Structures are given as structure tokens and as C-alpha cells.
Amino acid sequence: MSTDKPVFPKISGDELRFGIVAARYNNALVEALVKRVLETFKQHNVSALHVELKRVPGSAELPYMANMLASTGQFDCIVALGVIIAGDTIHDEVIAQSTAQALTAVGFSTEVPVINGILTTQTAEQAEERVNGKTDRGREFALAALEMARHKVDMIERLDELIGPDGDWSAD
Ligand code: DLZ
Numbered sequence: 001m002s003t004d005k006p007v008f009p010k011i012s013g014d015e016l017r018f019g020i021v022a023a024r025y026n027n028a029l030v031e032a033l034v035k036r037v038l039e040t041f042k043q044h045n046v047s048a049l050h051v052e053l054k055r056v057p058g059s060a061e062l063p064y065m066a067n068m069l070a071s072t073g074q075f076d077c078i079v080a081l082g083v084i085i086a087g088d089t090i091h092d093e094v095i096a097q098s099t100a101q102a103l104t105a106v107g108f109s110t111e112v113p114v115i116n117g118i119l120t121t122q123t124a125e126q127a128e129e130r131v132n133g134k135t136d137r138g139r140e141f142a143l144a145a146l147e148m149a150r151h152k153v154d155m156i157e158r159l160d161e162l163i164g165p166d167g168d169w170s171a172d
Contacts, residue, residue: 005140006140007148008143008144008146009147010013011044011146011147011150012044012045013041013044013046013050013103013146013149014045014046014047015050015153016039016050016076016077016146016149016150016153017050017074017075017076017149018046018050018051018052018075018076018077018078018079018145018149019039019051019052019053019054019066019069019070019074019075019077019078019079020034020038020051020052020053020054020055020078020079020081021043021053021055021062021065021066021069021078021079021080022034022053022054022055022056022080022081022082023055023057023058023059023061023062023081023082023083024055024056024057024058024098024107025055025057025058025059025082025083025084025126026082026083026084026127029070029083029119029124029127029128029131030040030081030082030083032131032132032138033081033083033117033119033131033137033138033141034053034081034138035138036131036136036137036138036139036142037079037081037117037138037139037141037142037145038051039139040138040139040142040143041142041143041145041146044142044146046146052069052074052075054069058082058095059082059083059084059096059099059118059142060095060098060099062080062081062082062099062118063080063099063102063105063106064102064108066078066080066103066106066114067106067109067110070106070107070110070112071110072113075112075114076080076110076112076113076149076150076152076153077112077113077114077115077145077146077149077152078106078113078115079113079114079115079117079120079141079142080099080103080114080115080116080117080118081117081118081138081141082099082117082118082119082126083116083119083121083127083131084096084119084120084121084128085120085122085123085124086120086122092120096118096120099116099118100116103116104116111156113145113148113149113151113152115141115144115145115148117137117138117141119131119137125133158167
């Protein structure tokens with residue numbers, strides 16, 4: 001695991017809107033992630049009215065709901081939260097890889113950034129350390145969401161200016 005901590009820019013979230021999708025598998029750990037994300041949003045002035053939380057059975061269902069929320073056009077960023085813990089089979093690897101790819105695809109097709117907040121660990125203890133221990137992944141996911149939401153708003157505005165009201169591309 002990388003112990004590097006990224007430095008996030010200071011961003012006010014007062015006009016930003018977020019969708020959160022949380023898996024119920026490994027529920028206690030995922031709920032702790034949800035709590036940290038919501039706390040961090042609050043610390044950055046995100047209005048509770050601008051956050052919608054949906055729950056799905058497991059991490060494999062996260063991309064579907066992320067795609068549906070992003071498709072509404074009502075959000076500046078979607079945060080997908082789950083905890084995948086290795087078992088006796090390679091099921092965890094299949095879910096982790098396919099969800100990561102699908103979440104990335106949602107961002108490209110909807111133009112709404114999606115934060116991959118799925119922890120993938122060998123043991124429950126490793127997940128616990130990253131959720132409730134020294135490594136605060138929930139906060140990291142929220143800070144990444146704030147930064148990407150800001151990028152999304154800025155880039156969509158820029159594209160709108162370039163394309164113009166009649167849909168004509170006006171870049172030199
Ligand atoms: C089936 C399954 C297994 C074995 N492990 C996990 C896990 O560690 N974390 C998680 O979020 N979901 C798990 N699931 C459930 C799948 O994500 C999914 O809900 C089911 O395969 C139904 O599509």
C-alpha cells in the first residue's frame with residue numbers, strides 16, 4: 001500500500017452537488033466510509049440538500065446506480081463506496097476489476113466524474129485500518145470528489161462557451 005498522502009486544494013463545496021452510492025456488503029465498514037465522506041463534505045460547506053445517498057446490495061451493483069445518478073444531470077460528482085475483502089475464490093478480484101472499469105466508463109460517457117471509493121483488501125483488519133484507523137480513506141474520497149466536481153463544473157462551462165448556444169464549435 002502507498003503511504004503517500006496527496007495534498008488536496010482547498011475547495012468550497014457550497015454550490016457543488018454530489019451523489020453517493022454505497023454497497024451494503026461489509027456494511028459496518030461501508031457505513032463508516034459514508035459517515036466520513038458526509039463529515040468531510042460538511043466541513044467544506046456542501047449543503048446536505050445537495051447530497052443524495054443511494055444504497056445497493058454489493059459493490060458489483062455500484063456502477064449501475066452511479067450511471068443512473070450521473071445520467072440525471074443533477075450531480076457534479078458521484079462517489080461509489082464499497083469494501084471488497086478477499087475470500088477463498090477470485091470473486092473479489094473479478095468484482096474489483098470489473099467495477100473499477102465500469103465506474104471509469106460512467107465518468108467518460110456521462111461527463112460526470114466518478115470517485116472509485118471501493119476498498120479492496122486481503123483481510124477485514126486491513127479494511128478496518130483504512131476506514132477507522134490511521135489511513136482515512138473516506139476523507140480522501142470526499143476530498144477527491146470535491147476537486148473533481150470543481151473540475152467538472154469548470155470544464156463543462158468552458159465547453160459550453162466553446163460550443164455556443166447554437167451548437168457551433170467556435171474554437172480557433
Ligand atoms: C458476492 C460478493 C462477495 C463474495 N464479496 C463481496 C465483497 O467483499 N464486497 C462487496 O461489496 N460485494 C461482495 N459480493 C457481492 C457482489 O458485489 C454482488 O452484490 C453480488 O454478486 C450480486 O450481483
